Amino acid sequence: MKVCWTSGIALMLLSGTALAATSQDNAKRAILANKSRMFKDPDSVRDAAIGTVAPCPSGNGDCVCLELNARNSQGGMSGLRIVGVRIDGASAEAFGEMADTSTCGKMVPFPALNGPRRS
Template sequence: MRRIMMAVAALILLSDAACAATTQDNAKRAILANKSRMFKDPDSIRDASIGAVASCPSGNGDCVCVELNARNSMGGMTGLQIVGIRINGSAAEAFGQMADTSKCGKLTPFPALNGVRR
């Protein structure tokens, strides 16, 4: 009986570890490591905020909302926009503006993403 209880406890611990979502700190690290690839002018990013990590709308992995203002291809500022970013380990991939922001949760400041002021 004791062995069965130990096996059940081990399975519960393993399933919790496998189902654990990406933490916000891990998401921040992945975004910062990939920001030059995701944004046209990463040094122009201002007023960055990050939401809670949640399941992607496609059901494929973990995603996070990032609100920011940055330069577009024409050199003008876009205004505050919420961008969805898929997190896969240490990789991050922006998939565009979020139409449904209900899963973003409360946005908190993300000053590390802000670019250098000119």
């Protein structure tokens, strides 16, 4: 019985599925709470998607990739790009465009981040 229970826990940890859903939900909440700090025009965000949550390479917190299109400093749309975001509890901080997207995992739609549609 003890061996089966230990094996089950090990499989859960290796697959990461039980923990990933909670981590991604927490990351989404943190990103939404800090949206106005992270983007110049948060209401302009379009086509948002979020990747898999993983430990940051620096070892400080968790990181996640966001794929999105948003307004830039010149007022134009930036085009679809992938941005890295560091999550630390309820805090989220964008750290720039991702050069290596291999750690992003499968991107899934994140419609709650999208701004309101303008006519």
